[in-house]
Amino acid sequence: MELIDEGTGELVGWQHPDDFREWNKTERSRAPKDKRMTATEAVEEFVDDGDVIANGGFGQVRISTPIIHEIIRQGVDDLTLYAKTGEFDTDLLMAANVISEAEVAYLGLETRGLSAVARRRIEGGELDVLAEGSNAALQWRLLAGKMGVPFMPTRVMNGTDTFEHSSAKVVEDPWTGDPITLVPSINPDTAFIHVPRADKYGNAVIDGIIVEDHQLSGAAENVIITAEEIVPSKEICQDPSSTDIPFFHVDAVVEAPYGSHPVEMSYQYYFDEEHLAEYIEATENEEDLQAYVDKYIRETEDFEEYLELIGGEEKLAELEAIETYEQDPEYPWCSD
């Protein structure tokens, strides 16, 4: 295949597919092993300084807040963020300065606006953007990683600066003769994915949109599952067509009710708009931002203490009522 063009972005998290196969053969257990542990233990065991990390869910939906908090509490440092859809999840990590490099498809807050934190960190040179990409490109990098192939052909990005600053290459497709973009596979060091239900072995079920979690769970070298509820395996096996992530892709299972707070968990609880407004206001300057991180993360013992701090059972019941349409939400950020 003739090489037509190649992006100048740094190649993040790529390895030879044989090395990933070997990792999966030697380091991933097939035993029916009870993988339950605390968020503290999971981060101690599976997140190291300098790792390439990737978040499951969709930035403001089904995120793994307990793991994000614990990474910050433990002072893990110098992480490389695979920012496929980086929103409230990655914002916290950037706020606490644990990320020093990123491959970026998206860093923002959608309807809620630009990320003041991403702007300050990147414009100030504290966070180095290694490569750009599109949502599909970053997702297909994960698909290639999951499939055990070195790249995935796609028809996105060519002709743009997004391509020029990516780690993709353009070659002549041997069948059509047309240019085709190849995105390299990626195997992040660790992924953390929040789900409604999992058993103690890591078999996990997602309700609602999957986003990239089928690809991400298969591509990562280590996968931490946080679950609203740990259920008996029998319950999972009675409906195997609903299993989204099989146990052999999973290394740790952490029970974490309300683990996606302050963002949404489909069918269970809604965005905590009050808390999000407080956070977004705090992002406006560094002093308030660090005060937020101290109060809610660094100075809390664990996620349970955080949940008490944000309003406890009463607040969580209200978020459940809004999610299930029993109560109307209020949006402080959209008032005049």
Add this chain to the structure above:
Amino acid sequence: MSTETEADYNSVELLTTVAAKALDDESTVLVGTGMPQLAGMLAKETHAPDLTLIYEAGGIGADAPALPVTVGDERTIHEGIKAASMHDVMSYMQAGFVDYGFIGGAQIDKYGNLNSTVIGDWENPTVRLPGSGGANDIGSLAHETMIVMRQDERKFVEELDFRTTPGYLDGPGTREEHGLPRDSGPTNVITQFGVYGFDEETKEMTLEQLHPGVEESEVNENSGFEIHIGDYERSPEPTEEELRLLREELDPQGIIR
């Protein structure tokens, strides 16, 4: 809007109705949060009941009694057809099942290329914007890309600071030279002044509709490049029924403004 009409609607309402009218029945549209999803929902309530709304994170064909605030929450799948994945949605689009895709940007050029990555130099940006997100994918793969953005001289520029998303790249034939799908590309740019299309021969931006009360001269007074003006129409004003649907049924809280 710099107009002297006494219309009892705001510019978001006008743009929403204009965008809704551009969507055919029995088609698929990939929408983001904000005005595009409202346009899609309005189209379904009016002339296009069999329009299918798709969200990039996986939501397909939702019928929710409330507006989503992200493209991934429950309101994007409520009583819907499928809670799919981004891989599914991007594959549907790459294989030609997505008719329209809505995107915006911080800058646009005459060929409809968009910047949503940086203002200034990429290495040392003055402003870091979110990046492509799904924009490059939509601009590359949807049959018709619909661009919605505010227009002024700083946004409608001769040269982009960064080409995040492909329009017609460097002119006629260049999308094809880069392997982008045949007969794809931007078809409409909707701003507070009017609706633009792209000339079939030159692929340059051309006025198609001028909004009610807007002067023709405002189009180029507010652009850093020349927008071609030939024959054009006036955009229809929102009807009472459209305004009622927007205000009372689709967005009673006024989330999108």
